[in-house]
Amino acid sequence: NAGVMQNPRHLVRRRGQEARLRCSPMKGHSHVYWYRQLPEEGLKFMVYLQKENIIDESGMPKERFSAEFPKEGPSILRIQQVVRGDSAAYFCASSQSLSGGITDTQYFGPGTRLTVL
């Protein structure tokens, strides 16, 4: 069973370009989470999605950032018109469906390191 996969692992963009980060959850997992780690800072929650639904986007910047998790295919984190401050490591995690309201363990992907020139 492959783990959480993210691609690309490294992404370089110039200011003003778009960045698309992909996350394929573990097989059987229907919950996806995106986190951002800025240089020399801790991890911050961005968004929590289930298939075709955004459950919690309270950590997403109001502009330029969007996320989706379609019925088929990977989850996508999209950053439009990137700026230097978007340079960070973006981690995706996935978990199984909740059962009885119990929180499930999250499994993390290797991350995508975005560099904005």
Place this chain on the structure above:
Amino acid sequence: KNEVEQSPQNLTAQEGEFITINCSYSVGISALHWLQQHPGGGIVSLFMLSSGKKKHGRLIATINIQEKHSSLHITASHPRDSAVYICAVIGRRGSQGNLIFGKGTKLSVKP
């Protein structure tokens, strides 16, 4: 003040030593995670707990809900344990994905 505080920030130990990393939080929580971030950046979930104690190999995690405190212990530490250890909580008011992270404890174990 951060909602999740870890101590120490940095820790250097000799191989074989018993290590303790502490995490205190100020919000009501439904669960607490301990994560390990390797020097290459990859993140591994070590434990998720909401009460009591869990053990996996040389790692032990405890949580005291009344005192809002958790500890991660490593017995017989080894250089391969060198990593950043991160405490993260799920606040009762947030969704189960909305982890609030500590800044991490950087552990270096010398041979």
